[in-house]
Amino acid sequence: MVRSRFSAKLIKTVFLAVVSLFFLYPILYIFGASFMMPQEVTERIIAVKTGKSSQYISFDFIPDIFSIRQYKRILLNQATYLSMFWNSLKIVLPLVIGQVAVGSMAAYVFAKLKFPHREKIFFLYIITMLMPFQVTLVPNYLVMDYLGLLDNPLSLILPGIFSAFGVFLLRQFMTYIPDSCIDAARIDGAGLVRIFFYIVLPMVKHGIAALVILTFIEYWNMIEQPLLFLSDVQKQPLSTYLPVIGENDLEIAFAASFIYMLPVLLLFLYLEEDLVRGIQYSDIQ
Amino acid sequence: MQKFKNCLKNKQENFIVTFIFLAPSLLGFSVFYIIPFIVAGVYSFFDSSFGASFVALRNYMDLINNPVFRLAVKNTLVFTVISVPLSVFISLGLALILNGDVFFKSFFKTTFILPLAIPTASVALLWNMAFQNRGMVNGLLSRTALPTVNWFNSSWTIIVIVLMYIWKNAGYNMVLFLGGLNNIPKEYYEQAALEGAGKCWIFKNITLVYLTPVFFFVLIMSLLSSFKVFREVYLIAGVYPHESIYLLQHYMNNVFFTLDYQKLTSAAYLTAIFIYGLVYIILKLDKKFSQKIGI
Numbered sequence: 394m395v396r397s398r399f400s401a402k403l404i405k406t407v408f409l410a411v412v413s414l415f416f417l418y419p420i421l422y423i424f425g426a427s428f429m430m431p432q433e434v435t436e437r438i439i440a441v442k443t444g445k446s447s448q449y450i451s452f453d454f455i456p457d458i459f460s461i462r463q464y465k466r467i468l469l470n471q472a473t474y475l476s477m478f479w480n481s482l483k484i485v486l487p488l489v490i491g492q493v494a495v496g497s498m499a500a501y502v503f504a505k506l507k508f509p510h511r512e513k514i515f516f517l518y519i520i521t522m523l524m525p526f527q528v529t530l531v532p533n534y535l536v537m538d539y540l541g542l543l544d545n546p547l548s549l550i551l552p553g554i555f556s557a558f559g560v561f562l563l564r565q566f567m568t569y570i571p572d573s574c575i576d577a578a579r580i581d582g583a584g585l586v587r588i589f590f591y592i593v594l595p596m597v598k599h600g601i602a603a604l605v606i607l608t609f610i611e612y613w614n615m616i617e618q619p620l621l622f623l624s625d626v627q628k629q630p631l632s633t634y635l636p637v638i639g640e641n642d643l644e645i646a647f648a649a650s651f652i653y654m655l656p657v658l659l660l661f662l663y664l665e666e667d668l669v670r671g672i673q674y675s676d677i678q
Numbered sequence: 679m680q681k682f683k684n685c686l687k688n689k690q691e692n693f694i695v696t697f698i699f700l701a702p703s704l705l706g707f708s709v710f711y712i713i714p715f716i717v718a719g720v721y722s723f724f725d726s727s728f729g730a731s732f733v734a735l736r737n738y739m740d741l742i743n744n745p746v747f748r749l750a751v752k753n754t755l756v757f758t759v760i761s762v763p764l765s766v767f768i769s770l771g772l773a774l775i776l777n778g779d780v781f782f783k784s785f786f787k788t789t790f791i792l793p794l795a796i797p798t799a800s801v802a803l804l805w806n807m808a809f810q811n812r813g814m815v816n817g818l819l820s821r822t823a824l825p826t827v828n829w830f831n832s833s834w835t836i837i838v839i840v841l842m843y844i845w846k847n848a849g850y851n852m853v854l855f856l857g858g859l860n861n862i863p864k865e866y867y868e869q870a871a872l873e874g875a876g877k878c879w880i881f882k883n884i885t886l887v888y889l890t891p892v893f894f895f896v897l898i899m900s901l902l903s904s905f906k907v908f909r910e911v912y913l914i915a916g917v918y919p920h921e922s923i924y925l926l927q928h929y930m931n932n933v934f935f936t937l938d939y940q941k942l943t944s945a946a947y948l949t950a951i952f953i954y955g956l957v958y959i960i961l962k963l964d965k966k967f968s969q970k971i972g973i
Contacts, residue, residue, distance in 0.1 A: 398779070406781040412772070413789040416845065419801045420792065438807060449817025450807050499703035508696045514704075521711045523957060525905055527930045528946035531721065531939045532714030555706030585695040606795075614797040616909055621934070635799035636913050650800035661795035665788060668795075672850060673857035 420654075425454035427651040431466070431644035433457055439643060463648030471642075474634070474649060481630035484546050484619075485612050488553040492608050493601055496559020501589050503560065504567035505575060515564070518557035530621070537622060548622040553612055559604050565674045566600030567593060603671020606664045613657055722944040737944040747945060750929040753922060758904045761840045766896055769848045773855035774885075787856075791849035798846065802913035809838050809914075830915055833922045842910045847903050851896045858892030859885070887971055894964035898957055905953060 426434065438450060467474050502508070503515050533552065534543075542548040570593060578588050594601070616632050623629055631653055638646045661668065725733045741747050772790055776783060808814045809829035816826040827834050862884065870880050908927030911919055917928070926949055933942045 402779050402781065405775050405778065409772075409775060409780060409782075409786045413786055416789050416793055416849075419804045419845075420796060422804055423800065449812050449820060450810065450814050451817070452814050495703045495706065498699040502696050502700045506692055506696050506699075508693075508700075517712065518707070520954075521707075521715065523902060523953060524715070524950050525927070525946070525953070527927060527934075527942075528950045529711065529714035529718055530930070530934060530946070531942055532717035533710065535717070536709065536714055551706065552710040555703060555710050557707065557711070560703060585691055589695075589699075610795055610797075614799065614909075616799065616912070617931070632797065632799050635797075636802060638803065646803055650803065654796050654800045657795045657797060661792070662788075665791070669791070669853050669856075672853045 422454040423647050423650050423654075425456065426647040427463055428459050428461065429456040429647070430458055430460045430462055434463075434644050434647065463645045464652070466645050467648055467652065471645070474631075476627070477629060477631040477634050478652070480546070480628060481613060481632065484549050484630055485609060488550045488612055489605055489608050491550070491554035492556065492559040493604060495554055496604065497563050497594065497597070497601065498589075499560045500563035500567055501593055504564045505570075505572075505593070506585070518560055522557045522561060526617070534621065544623055544625050544628065546623070546628060549612075549615070549618055552618075553608070559608065562604050562607070562671060562675055563597060563600050566597040566603075570596050599667045599670055600674065602664050602667035603674070606660050606668050607671055609660055610657055718943040719947060721940055722947050724940060737940050738948065741941060741944050741948065746924075747929055749921070750924055750926045753924055754905070754926045757836060757839065757907065757923070757925065758901065760836070761843045761907075762897070762900045762904050764840065765844045765847050765851060765900055766893070768844060769851035769896070770855050770889075770893075772848065773852045773859060776852070777856060777859045787852075790852055793845050794847075794849045798910055798913055802910075805838065805842060805914050831920055833920070835915065835920045835923050838914065839907060839911055839923055842914065843904065843907055846910065847900065850903075851900060854892055854896050854899070855889065858889045862888045890967055890971070891964060894960055894967075898960055901956055901960075902953070905949070 429437075433456060503511060537543050537548045542551070574592060574596075575588055578592055583591070614632055615630070616636070619630055619633050635646075635650060635653060638649055642649070722737055723732060723734060725731055725736070776787060776790075780786070806813075810816070811826070811828060813829070815829070819826045829835060829838055866884050866888070867880060870884060875883075905926070908925055908931075911923055911925060911928070915923065917931070918924075919928070926945070930942055930945055930949075933945065
């Protein structure tokens, strides 16, 4: 009995290990290949692609010679890469901060204060959340034009800050705060603003962490909006550069990809538990 | 009297805080979401001539008769019908195994969620390499008796996209299922075991039944993300991919660049109405089911 339970556990583990290879492999490959010499990348991939070699591209991602030359080239010689990385940060950081600030305030009102048509207004928020962004693409473009924000990073930051998702997610977390907590503070003479800062916000800190990582992922990865709203290449974020890197700078593509995913990767490893909770709380029912 | 004054003060405070806290969100939300949404709706009923005249549903009729639009709708539906059930069942399977007794549980969990955090743009290159004519997958096939496949220029392309979709979204669904499994009270299992119920019976009558609300939610989320797969397709296969994965969003993007806003907003509205319809049906079914099992 004990033995068969152990072997069942082992079989399941082996199965999961095989499946996890599918999930991990692309990331491992990029990491491994980012330490190849630029020439090695060329030999392995470009030669095969252009038909100079009759081989197939190999699954093996261990570099022949371990080198940090790709990284060096990006960090020292590729001014555009760094400025695009900086563009990405300049868009995503204010966006995340703004989304948390605006979202948490509105969520507090929706979760804990009463006012007329509260549910109806909240329903509107949910509706837009489910909508593909192409629906409002044209009018959004016109609004940006009207506000004079085209070709300005604000045309990406502002819609992000006011997206319904933050309000929605934080409201979910806040409805779990018992009313008795808030009533007790009221009796002690605390005002609603004080309650927000000293009771509600600390109690939803995992919710805020979840919002930070989900928003960061979403906008770090954004491609369509910058291509449409920013015609100036100088202002484009990194996410729009990587899809074309294969055409011009394939030798350094792996290091470039890895540096690009690093901020999200670190944030993920640091906030994984909050991310999981955030996903589980995002139930719309 | 004092009490009355207090009450008045509270009401006033409530009003002021509601106003100040909600105003920024409501203002920005209106400008960037609600107003564009309404404007888009109005647009779809006018034609594109100078001084636009009201054409009622003509834009919609034109659209429905447009062969390219039809192709895009058909492809989007085919993709959804293949990828959604597949990813739901794979993620359910992974959640069930992870919820049981295995080694390295948290490592595997992290692994399956990880792709969620990886920007698609950074792995697109790799997917492209894997499915090249001389790519890794064909390399593997060439060692077997199977013929190699022209992955990007044939109707096989859809498989590449479905794989990508699963890679990206299975973790999200798995997390939702794990949450659902966690919420099933342990007593139900204990009670059933006491009464001598078999494993299959327990799985069918407890696990699956109480997982159903989560299941509906996963279904909604998967549908929504299947309509957003354009980004992946665009990254792997470009703006003009093989005909079989020319999706609704390709259509809308291309129309955007021809500046035919009326056509675009009609297409977008049709999509939105379709999505809302599906979500509404799923929520209704969910409600019916929840009442039936009494949760």
